Each structure stands twice: as structure tokens, then as C-alpha cells.
Amino acid sequence: GGTLVAITDADGEFTFGIPKAGFWGFAALGSGPDTEHEGKELSQDAVLWIRAYDL
Structure with a gap:
């Protein structure tokens, strides 16, 4: 794992x-x-999960 901004x-x-x-996972924090x-x-956050496959 890791974090990118x-x-x-x-x-x-x-x-x-x-x-x-x-x-x-792509998170929109705050x-x-x-x-x-x-x-x-309160922190209103959202997460979008993507599943990527090898081509």
C-alpha cells in the first residue's frame, strides 16, 4: 500500500x-x-473503489 496526493x-x-x-481507493477527505x-x-469524506485488471 501507499499514499499519493x-x-x-x-x-x-x-x-x-x-x-x-x-x-x-480514491478518497476525498473533508x-x-x-x-x-x-x-x-465531523469530517465528511468519500471513497471511490476501482478494481483494475491486467490487460
Whole structure:
């Protein structure tokens, strides 16, 4: 495993060339507008999972 940081454009779009087969997760951390819920810290995150196969 490992971590890469992708920078998005103004619309939140990015491009990534998947280098090998396997599962790849793309996370948007802190993507929501709210930072608190019922007096507690909140982080609105999203994850998109991609499964890549060898060609």
C-alpha cells in the first residue's frame, strides 16, 4: 500500500494512470461543508473503489 496526493481542478476532477492490477481507493477527505455535528467534530469524506485488471 501507499499514499499519493492528487490535485484537482476547480471542478474537483483529476486524472490518474493506474500502474498495476488490484484495488485502488480514491478518497476525498473533508469534502463536505460541515465541520461539526451535534457539538462534535465531523469530517465528511468519500471513497471511490476501482478494481483494475491486467490487460
